[in-house]
Amino acid sequence: MRKLIFSAIIIATAALFACSKEESIEIPTALSNSTWYSTINSDTFEQTTVEFTDSENAVLTVVKRGYGTDELMHKVEYSYTYNAPNISLMPKDFISSKITGQMIKLYDDYIYLHLTSNVGDLDIMLTQMPSKDQTIWQ
Secondary structure, eight states, X not given: OHHHHHHHHHHHHHHHHHHHOXXXXXXXXXXXXXXXXXXXXXTTOEEEEEEEOSSSEEEEEEEEEOSSOEEEEEEEEEEEEEETTEEEEEEXXXXXXXXXXXXXXXXXXXXXXXXXXXXXXXXXXXXXXXXXXXXXXX
């Protein structure tokens, strides 16, 4: 009888943990209508955002966060191509830098977008959850 009760407890515990596991997220197949954020840089108070407005267009924005006010520092419109996990952003103004990058999956619940410019002045990591990433300006 003890073995039966012990076996029932083990099976119930295993079933409970098997059902409670959250599903892992996968690298998206499309970026349309998504926005990716950096955390606020503690030295400059700047935050970078990339908004993919549709399947071909994106806007990169750098905002300086202030006390009650935000100041737009930089805004560039891009056309982009995305072939998961790789992305290429070409500026529409032909003055700004081309940006390339890729989606990187860490663990089961964390995906970030790593972007680098072709002139080496931009190296950022963005995520859809602003509290989970960092920005590095070189």
